[in-house]
Amino acid sequence: MxxxxxxxxxxxxxxxxxxxxxxxxxxxxxxxxxxxxxxxxxxxxxxxxxxxxxxxxxxxxxxxxxxxxxxxxxxxxxxETESVATTVEKKFMAWIQQGDCKPGQHISGLDLARQFGTSNSAIREHLNQFSYFGLLERRPNSRWVFRGFTEEFAEELTEVREMFELRSARRFIELDAKSPLWQELDRIEEQHVALLKDIDQRFMEFSELDQRFHSLINEAAPNRFMEMFFDVISMVFHYHYPWNKRDEKERNAVAIQEHLAYIRGLKSRDPERMMAACRTHLDTARASLLRSMEVRR
Amino acid sequence: MxxxxxxxxxxxxxxxxxxxxxxxxxxxxxxxxxxxxxxxxxxxxxxxxxxxxxxxxxxxxxxxxxxxxxxxxxxxxxxETESVATTVEKKFMAWIQQGDCKPGQHISGLDLARQFGTSNSAIREHLNQFSYFGLLERRPNSRWVFRGFTEEFAEELTEVREMFELRSARRFIELDAKSPLWQELDRIEEQHVALLKDIDQRFMEFSELDQRFHSLINEAAPNRFMEMFFDVISMVFHYHYPWNKRDEKERNAVAIQEHLAYIRGLKSRDPERMMAACRTHLDTARASLLRSMEVRR
DNA sequence: TCATTGGTTTTTTCCCATAAAAAACAGATT
DNA sequence: AATCTGTTTTTTATGGGAAAAAACCAATGA
Structure with missing residues (x-):
């Protein structure tokens, strides 16, 4: 009920x-x-x-x-204040993080239901949703297969991510000077500066700022498919955040610097300059994601 | 049960x-x-x-x-030989095609269940899946909202589609000469020629050939997210196929010609030439999709 | 020895029931 | 007239259970 x-x-x-x-x-x-x-x-x-x-x-x-x-x-x-769906989502994430989920491994929905103390319907619904993240496969009448958080996955993810980001950035600099997004960009720039000053204490706050920044870029020319894909990225970051603590402070400091260069590139409205800064950032992000994958193995 | x-x-x-x-x-x-x-x-x-x-x-x-x-x-x-899921899928498609589904309209899962003679769970599951096509929205505890097969949708769809297609085509011509995909391309080329010869009788067969062709291009450098997106495109074509009969034969003939030019471009391995042919085809496809949208309104 | 078959246990698919929540309706109050 | 509240109707969320299908394990026979 x-x-x-x-x-x-x-x-x-x-x-x-x-x-x-x-x-x-x-x-x-x-x-x-x-x-x-x-x-x-x-x-x-x-x-x-x-x-x-x-x-x-x-x-x-x-x-x-x-x-x-x-x-x-x-x-x-x-x-008592979170819905079953939310509970399942959280528990599933936690389970995937610590459970040794190897590529190709089967997942039993029934078993999860027992572990999580929920009905199999709830699990089923969640697994269905989760399968859209490309980490889980479902074949009719057969078991769920965990495709694995592999390098292949990371490659495919970043490839699309880079295409989308570059496209949105290109659209951003075409934005009218009166667009409120420019002010929003100013604010986010300030927040980057402030965070960098206090990086020793507040480096964990970067993750959220990062998301806000990239979703602002996307707003330049909204596209529902890109937004949906952005959810996948957010999930991945949430997912591999905990086992990616090593050098986190340093990595975030670098990322902030890169963001600032990227923001300056956007504000200059010079495609060449902006693209160069954007590419630099994307390259770092890709390398960092791939490296965290190796750690995992 | x-x-x-x-x-x-x-x-x-x-x-x-x-x-x-x-x-x-x-x-x-x-x-x-x-x-x-x-x-x-x-x-x-x-x-x-x-x-x-x-x-x-x-x-x-x-x-x-x-x-x-x-x-x-x-x-x-x-x-009696099709699963409930398949039945629901078909009936839902048919329902959406003829039912006057206007943008912003609410959809009652319970009502559909009654109409289709299935349980609401089955409907719910399908609506959940369908929502990933970007045509349906769902907020917790609230009703389903049909976002509508609008021009906006078509624009967003084609934008991503073009990005993906161009990227895959670029990868295709980088393929090793020994790759079996080249032979597959030859075969598909022949089928295009054969179909064109007999276009008067067999013009309805183009749809399937079209899908095979584009999915071959994608195989050059597989990417699960692009594959998932390809499902959206397939759905759209299936969806708007029936009310898009006007000039179908002529449109398909043009598309085949464009495909052939595109294939020659690929085989020439000349990026310039291939990209030009690809762009021509994508432009036609976009225009044709948008036009069918106007008809609808 | 090893493919084949006979039972047994899981797992998925699917419907149903029902509480919670939303929406629609109707009467009351300012 | 417009807002507010009481009541009824719909719709969604979630558990539970039964049948089908898959997976597993043990026994058999060629």
Whole structure:
């Protein structure tokens, strides 16, 4: 049966909201809350019932008066606020990381279901989705085959990645000078500079900045297929992030420098210069990915 | 519950096999049959039981003697030999083609399940897969949204398609002269010539030849992501094939000519010449796709 | 000795049931 | 009139189970 994790998540969010308001104040209409929490009114009403039952609010005609502020014990634990699909995704990633998943290895959905404590339907759905990352193969009536996080995979991935990146960058410099993306680029440049200054402490923050930067480039000329492919890249980075800690600080520092050169190339609007900087960065990224693959073996 | 369509399909295939053998002859071992039908021995055994029960074969120790040849009534009807997944796929395609699926329209999985006479799980699985074609969007806990077979879609599709095709073609001419792909190219060239000669009668056969040709180009340097993308293209062609009948013969004739020029370009191994021919073909394809989109509106 | 066959155990495919959540509808309130 | 709330209808998410198919293992016979 469907879990009520959304309810619990919304309930927790609502508690946060209550905490910001003064006692005796009104919480607003159901519609307003639904918009604020980004859920349906049905869920809001369930939450309101819950809040009332917990004595946090009192409903008086149409007013929802705040009776007391929430205590930490009022919150649902985080473990209960994530959907089965999300749980499966996380567990599967963790499983793949530590489990010795060799190329060609079979994966039993049933077995995973047992290990993860979920139904095979949930696993099946996830494996189906995951197969679009090119790491998993499914043949009808047969078992799942893990194709492996191999050099071949990395080569194929980077090849497409480079094509897409170069194309988007080329489109970016053709952008109108008034485009808001230029300002966004300025902001991201500043963040790069700031991060570089403090690289010793904050080098782990690069990963997120990296994604934001590349997805900004893609926005120059949106293409759903490239966006979908970008998800694959994000997954890979998430995936091999943990066993790629060696020299992480140094690698990230280099990457930031390269990004900055790349950004300057974009801002110069000089194709030659931009392409050169972009290529340099892509080459480093490819080499770094391939090297991490060797480590793995 | 799981359907036994594979069994029935295999049974029919086995009947074909029986028909080619002489009465009293042996059908071979279970393993041989399994390999021939590309199914597991379990299924083969079920089929053999079926054949025995129908009096087609008699099992005598290890020999499976053919007692009589199959009659048309021995076969299972075609409708019973396709898996639920395949049925759903076909019905969904048909539904999308004639149903007025406008961009932004919501799709109810439950409703489709009722219409198609299948379970909602089967529909759900298919919609999930279909969403990777970029025509369908899904947000958690929310409805499916048909993004629409719009010009935007066509633009984004062709952009990627052209990048991939040009890249593969460039790799193709770098292929070693001894590569078997060159012979394959020769064969496909001949088939183009043959088809062109008989274009009046056989113009519908072009679609399949087209796919074979482009997938051969891709084989020069296999890339799983490009292959996956190729599936999207195939789907689109299948999808808009029926309402694209206008001038089909003429369009196909032109396409064959362009293919031939493209093939000559490849064989010349002259990048300039090949790229020019390839671009010409891609431009025509893009224009033709966009035009069919206008018709639709 | 080794391919072949007979049982047994997993695994996948598929439908059904049901709680949760969204959406639609309708009446009430400001 | 427009917003808000109460109620009903749809739709999605997820577990569970049964049959089919595959995989595995043991026994048999040529």
């Amino acid at each position: 469907k879990t009520n994790t959304l309810y619990k998540r919304s309930y927790n969010q609502c508690l946060d909201l209550v905490a910001t308001r003064t006692l005796g104040g009104d919480l607003g209409s159901e519609n307003e809350l639904a918009a604020a929490l980004d859920v349906s009114r049905t869920t809001v009403r369930a939450v309101l019932d819950g809040l009332t039952a917990a004595g946090l609010i009192g409903i008086d005609k149409r007013a929802k008066r705040i009776l007391r502020h929430p205590a930490p014990t009022d919150y649902y634990p985080d473990t | 799981k359907t036994n369509t594979l069994y029935k399909r295999s049974y029919n295939q086995c009947l074909d096999l029986v028909a080619t053998r002489t009465l009293g002859g042996d059908l071979g071992s279970e393993n041989e049959l399994a390999a021939a039908l590309d199914v597991s021995r379990t299924t083969v055994r079920a089929v053999l039981d079926g054949l025995t029960a129908a009096g087609l074969i008699g099992i005598d120790k290890r020999a499976k003697r053919i007692l009589r040849h199959p009659a048309p009534t021995d076969y299972y009807p075609d409708t």
